[in-house]
Amino acid sequence: MAYELSREDLEPLLLGAAFFGSGGGGTIESARHLAKHFVAGDYYPTDKVKVVSVEEATEGAAVMVAYLGAPEAINKTSFAVGPVAAVQNVQTRLASQATKLAYVMPPESGALGFTVAALVAAKLGLAVIDADGAGRAVPSLPMLTFAAAEIDPRPALLVSQGGLCVELDVTPREGNHGGPSHQRDVSAVVEQMMRPIVADPEFGQFGGLAMWVMTPADIDRATPVRGTLKRALELGRAVRAGRIRSASQMIGYLAEHCGIAARAISEPGELVSAAGKTGGGFDGGQVCIRSAAHTYTVIYENESLIAWDSAQAQPIVLAPDSVAYFVDGEGQSIFSNGDLVLDNGSLNPAIGKRPVTLIAWRAEPALRQPGLILDSFMALLNSLGYLGPYVPLEVLQSIRHGGAA
Template identity: 80%
Template structure:
């Protein structure tokens, strides 16, 4: 059911979205920086936004809007100038057609993704659809359900904060829309074209993206993962209200309110090191947590993709399954990879020696089934040195139990 999202809702929304972002989806810092300027006035005509369900999105077209690039670079943005201009270009293009632009779609679950979608909608007088393309954050476009649904990626606009606009148009080999596999293939091509663009000095490692214009008849099949914005908002409110004060309580909340069979895949430990290298529009790195004899290592490319336990012979989580940090003790409990590490490469002092637990849960069914989305995750895991198959979280947990039995 449709509802109004208000300025004060952005903080719980971005907190909850950061947890579901699997370590990525933009930093809490960057989302808060944008949210702090969400005030009705010279830039925003209103400080409320309408949120509608997929079923209610029948009054016009929708477009996915996002920031594309390195989280550290995006932290400097005050207003979502690039995404707004990119969406405005789509709006102007649709003005020449019978269908008007009525909705904004976030690309993924993540603090920045949801915040940007809300702010673009507020600026342009549009509504936000309560769904996204993954139910977690992802490093590349072919991992999103919009690509798997073969939604035409044209037009696709990438715009810098300074207003430089690049339109990407991959012309089909066959006909106007291409063959049956064209839209699946082209999402990978567009991704490969965009990364060098955002790496250009004019873009400064990030830009605003608008693509995958969906007609009302397309929205349903392109967005099987629904209710994710509301899910994030309610989780953030529960955290703010103090109803979630430990990793155990977080796992209980996810089971009761989200239907997610999450589990702690690490013992509580101390954040001891983090490595990050920003290039090509990505933050690439490793986060290490020490708990007794166990060294837990999370490998990420903006988003967490792979986690290891030094005492186990196989990974403890593989993407597309999600893994999030829960930081116990006093203070903020939810952090993305980008929030763990400061701009100078040092660890965030807000965490200190507080206990950090890794919580994981299985990916949405659409990301786990054979096809473009899962194949894209596996190709990325291969580049990180994992050459095996996708093994669901619960199966990895069974292997760990067997390993413990063999050792006893």
């Protein structure tokens, strides 16, 4: 069922989306900064956003829209100028082909991705489709279901906040749209081309991306992960209403309302470090949580990818499975990797010595099956020093607990 988001809905939406983002998907800070400026007036013609289901998206084409780049670099942005301009370029291109652009879609579950999609839709009079390409946040384009579904990536438009537009057109090997193997490869090629562009001073580590124009039939086959905006909105509302105050209550909520079998993979502990660096459109680093004899380490590139327990010989979580932070006590309970550290490199004082728990759950089926998405995750894990196979969360936990389910 279609529904409408108001300005007041953006805070619970971005908060819930941040939890599902597996440590990434942009920072809560950057999404809040954009949401604060969502007021009907000179820039936005309305402060309402229409959201439709995949099944209802039949009135025209859709395009994925996002910010691509380092979350830290996006934090101070007030308006989604780059993404808006990228989608406007797509609108113009489609209009010349007598095709109507009716929808935008976020690339992933994350605070920034959902907020940007909503704001672009409001600015341009479009609707947002209640789905995304992963159900979590991901570090690269080939990890999205749009890539796995071999949607034609042309046009792929990257626009800076200053209005510089770069179009990437990877020439097909065969025919007008290329063969299936070409479309599987091209998302990786586009990704490799875009990262140096956003690192250029003109872009300042980020840009607005519009890519993967989809017909209604394309939308249906390319988006097996659905209802993710509604899921994030309802979770955010529950957190803000005080119905989720502990990690155990969050795990219970996920089971009852989302059908997600999540589990705490750490004892509650103290956040002791969160060292990182920005480069090539990524924020990367490690987060350490200490609890009694255990030190839990999360390794991330924008999104959390591997978690270790110092008392174990193997990882306790491997991407694409998701892991999120939950902070007990008074104050904000959900944080992305980028929200844990201030601009000066110090830990966010909002957390202090409050207990932090790692909560993990299995990725969506589309991300776990052999193919482009899982291969892309494994290639990234290899680059981070993990050279083994993908081992599902429940298997890792069974090994950890001596075979107990």
